[in-house]
Amino acid sequence: MLGSLPKAGLRALGHPLSGGVRGYCARAGQLQGLIFRQLFEPVSATYTYLLADQATREAVLIDPVLEKAPRDAKLVQDLGLNLLYAANTHCHADHITGTGLLKRMLPGCKSVISKDSGARADILIQEGHVIKFGKFALETRSTPGHTDGCLTYVLQDHSMAFTGDALLIRGCGRTDFQQGSPRTLYHSVHSKIFTLPDHCLLYPAHDYTGQSVTSVKEEKELNPRLTKTLEEFVKIMDGLNLPKPAQIDVAVPANLKCGIQDP
């Protein structure tokens, strides 16, 4: 019963309400002038992220879902933001991206995906590309292995990163279709994500267990797959035997066109 614990007890538990420990949300908000929202789509358990500059109102959406485009567009409008980019971390197999529809709903917004995904978009990017919005910027890191075109977007001060399906909380993206390769994924995570600072908060594209955020330190210590050796990791991934995503046959062709609304 946390309600009856004294503050010292809460602090000992590292609970955000203790006042002595900053919770993840508070820490994310520490970056002066950054508007940040994590949004959820329950059918495919997909997280969409809205980032914006409080001063200029310029904004970016990461991994929007088609069915939630009206919600996302309304939030952008309610907050008085100017959505510059709707960016995908990769060509998703489990849901249709909202980028095509958002472009229609919010004229001026440009779709973004990696060149290596083979998908269409207004802007095709690669390792090193920088997505600017106001005084903020997302650096692009190429993190293939779940798919060839997977990207991780890293905020310029390395306090937050958006890992798509490359790294999930205590897990990682499957490697059994869409050019998946466990060896490539292992290398991507270790060289491009685990090299970020320990305190860097990691925001995945999905979570199936009710969690919302993790950190480099946590995953380096606790990820049950990626703390293993490469050979052990390959064995785990090759033995997952997961059912195919329910929407894969409609999602992949649509996402190669940046969502069904894209002409």
Ligand SMILES: N[C@@H](CCC(=O)N[C@@H](CSS)C(=O)NCC(=O)O)C(=O)O
């Ligand atoms: N049941 C879901 C699909 C679940 C799934 O396969 N998730 C992917 C990411 S979306 S392609 C994955 O990589 N999972 C890794 C894991 O360990 O679960 C559906 O039908 O949509």
